Amino acid sequence: MADSLTRELEQSRARLRAMAYRMLGSVSDADDALQEVWLRTRRTSEDAVHNPGGWLATALAHTCVDLLRSRSARHEVPIGVRLPDPIVTADGHTTPETQALLADSIGLALQVVLDHLDPAERVAIVLHDSFAVPFGEIAAILDRSPEAARQLASRARRRIRSVPAPEGSPDDQRRVVDAFFAAARRGDLAALVRVLAPDVVLRGDLGTGKLWESTGSEDAAAQAVRFAHPRAVLRPILVNGAAGTLVTVDDRAASLMAFTVTGGRIAEIDVLADPHRIAALLPDG
Structure with missing residues (x-):
């Protein structure tokens, strides 16, 4: 097992969970994706990883892409059938892990629209706009060119532009x-x-x-x-x-x-x- 990967996973768990939730719209699916990445760390040689943080983010993104494409292929959760999982907290009380899920104030209205995007569009917009992943890395994850990845994010951005965002405290x-x-x-x-x-x-x-x-x-x-x-x-x-x-x-x-x-x-x-x-x-x- 790659000890450096395991340490990095534990240190970055909250951020990685937030990334998975944003892409999948489901808390349970996000946890399943993290579990799959953890299993991959146990099968990966430490010598093969030079950037543990980048490796984990890439592995998680690949896992989320596979889950989204599997949903689409099997019509497991057809679009328009259910609301994405909301993140619910007691008014005025949030844990550090929940705060990571709520970073960037992504409202439920935006999460609904993300659910309607093509899997590649969704991954591109979430990774780039919410987590500042460069288009070159996104392109490798999606098996597209950097320009194609940029266009995916741009198309998704146009669709979410009209989504109302919560205002005020x-x-x-x-x-x-x-x-x-x-x-x-x-x-x-x-x-x-x-x-x-x-x-x-x-x-x-x-x-x-x-x-x-x-x-x-x-x-x-x-x-x-x-x-x-x-x-x-x-x-x-x-x-x-x-x-x-x-x-x-x-x-x-x-x-x-x-x-x-x-x-x-x-x-x-x-x-x-x-x-x-x-x-x-x-x-x-």
């Missing part, structure tokens, strides 16, 4: 989210429309094998009033570093809601209502 976002829930509980459609962006996107993952989506403040307001539960308890959480809410009813998790607040209004709402996934994603779940 979590406290600022929380005030908007609280106003949303207060209006929903009152059944005040006018107040809801005021707190929502005109073209707000509402997505729902119920764990049924189909992701539903709607656009527009009036429809989102109507949905919010329809699903406001009189016995719901709202627990503030952070979802990918932005204000979110865990909704429980009779002590059971009913939904996990992520909000993208821009310009003082809610631009995107992502609702995960699959109880099994929620339980796995909660910090104490």
Whole structure:
């Protein structure tokens, strides 16, 4: 076993896990990818590695590419079927490992768009824009020319350019989210429309094998009033570093809601209502 690789892996685990999560959109898949890289270190001679950090990043990227291509070939998780795994933390409390996952403030809205990219586009944009990997190295990973790798990242960048990014501090976002829930509980459609962006996107993952989506403040307001539960308890959480809410009813998790607040209004709402996934994603779940 290459001891230098093992030491480097342990020292860089948080960053490598963040890289894998960004490429795969799944915490469990990211951990599986890291495990595969660890197994590769046990089969690799220390004499064959001159740059342990670079070797690990490259090995991880290759593993993620293989997983993404395997998904596409087998239609294992078809696009549009489920939300990517959100990173959930208690409001105001994050561990160093979680902080690495949340680096660069990648919101859930952006992670959704990354899920829709071609595997090569996704790897190119994540490695270059989030982790500053040169296009020459990305080209070797993808078996493309450096110019082709650059074009992949450029194409992906155009697709994510319109994705709203969370603005303001979590406290600022929380005030908007609280106003949303207060209006929903009152059944005040006018107040809801005021707190929502005109073209707000509402997505729902119920764990049924189909992701539903709607656009527009009036429809989102109507949905919010329809699903406001009189016995719901709202627990503030952070979802990918932005204000979110865990909704429980009779002590059971009913939904996990992520909000993208821009310009003082809610631009995107992502609702995960699959109880099994929620339980796995909660910090104490």
